[in-house]
Amino acid sequence: MARRTARFRRRGLMFVLSSPSGAGKTTISRKLLEDDDNLQLSISATTRPKRPGERDGIDYHFVDHAAFERMAQGGELLEHAVVFGNRYGTPRGPVEKALAAGRDVLFDIDWQGTQQVYSKMPDDVVRVFILPPSIEELERRLHTRAQDSDEVVAQRMAKAADEMSHYDAYDYIIVNEQVERAVVEAKAILTAERRRLKRLIGLDSFVKQLRGEG
């Protein structure tokens, strides 16, 4: 007798990482994306100047102020905020398309953006806040990244305490001491959130089939 393979689908989720600048969001994100075919990065638009090694359309969509304003006014951004004096925003189209196709989307956005996406799509958003092991280590990381001037590093350190004050608006906290450990923890959260009952579509008929009712 042929085996019947009952199937059910899942709506994609929005996996949001926030932290003070330099705590390790980009590092952790890259490792998550490397190992996970069902996860894609939301590529933000920003008016910030490109850092050495950054590529347009891969790390960010680098746009001027007029283009950013057009996107914001035209409703093309799911959220947007001013961070460290530059504008950042999440293009809406790729996110909606991915979620509908059951793909998960990873966001590296600040607390203001997290608040906006959560208020619009609370059932789809999983919020993770990354803390550094100490404030001294955070400063060391910003300096060793060697991509920002001392002035920019000082500006980011001055904002770190304010950023961290928003930790309690998140669902999960990861202290990024050892990057491998932090990645394991982020993967565990993602795996568990993917199995949440509320994200599964058509489970009812699968269970009916299992119960011999289908």
Ligand SMILES: Nc1ncnc2c1ncn2[C@@H]1O[C@H](COP(=O)(O)OP(=O)(O)OP(=O)(O)O)[C@@H](O)[C@H]1O
């Ligand atoms: N666990 C860790 N131990 C040591 N260094 C780390 C660790 N995690 C990240 N780093 C290093 O710290 C620096 C900052 O990390 P990263 O760029 O990932 O931070 P970020 O949170 O994305 O910052 P931003 O918000 O400014 O984009 C990088 O040079 C990275 O290699």
Ligand SMILES: Nc1nc2c(ncn2[C@@H]2O[C@H](COP(=O)(O)O)[C@@H](O)[C@H]2O)c(=O)[nH]1
């Ligand atoms: N609200 C949003 N914040 C964003 C977005 N993209 C990035 N960010 C945050 O900005 C700071 C600085 O990033 P950097 O790359 O200039 O170091 C960091 O906290 C990011 O998480 C966005 O689309 N919306």
